[in-house]
Amino acid sequence: MNIDAWVWWLIGAAGLGIGLVITAMPELGMLAVGAVAAAVVGGLGGDAVMQVVVFAVVSVALIAVVRPIAARHRSQRPQLATGVEALKGKQAVVLERVDGSGGRIKLAGEVWSARALNSELAYEVGQEVDVVDIEGATAIVL
Structure with a gap:
């Protein structure tokens, strides 16, 4: 039985596709398309x-x-900040006097320990402050 060349190419593409799934190497997918x-x-x-x-031209062109497009996307920061990063820059309300040694604020609906970025400043109850950083479970406010 004589098998046409195009069938061998499809068998090769399937083999490369299986390799792509097993190894998660996108280059194998590009070779499969070639x-x-x-x-x-x-x-x-x-x-x-x-x-x-x-085969060579399509594979090399895809690679x-x-x-480079995939590498550029991989290196970008996510558009949506989550967790502690999402709290930076938010406003909070002082619940207990905040100074360089500590205090309490209400941030994103939760009570947080806080301290002033500038230890010489103090923020009184009811005052709005900006969160500039989070250190552990303490918000640093300005």
Whole structure:
């Protein structure tokens, strides 16, 4: 039995796809797309040299274009701050006098221990303050 070249390309693409799933290496997916492109060329009657050229060009083009885009997205900070980072910059209301040694504030509906960023300043009950940092379970306010 003689198997057409395009079938071998599809078998190769499937093998690369399985490798992608197992290893999570996106480059294997790009090579699989190149193999599918070569299978299309083979199915349309292209010779072996043309199939290999299409495989190489499509694979290299995808790796050259997609990898830098993926790296750029991976290095970006998330748009939505969560946890302690989300509390920085929020306003709070003083519940107990806050100075350089401590106090209490209401921040995001919760009671937090707090201390003034500038130890010479004090904030009185009812005053609004800005949270500039969180150190452990203590909000640093200004």
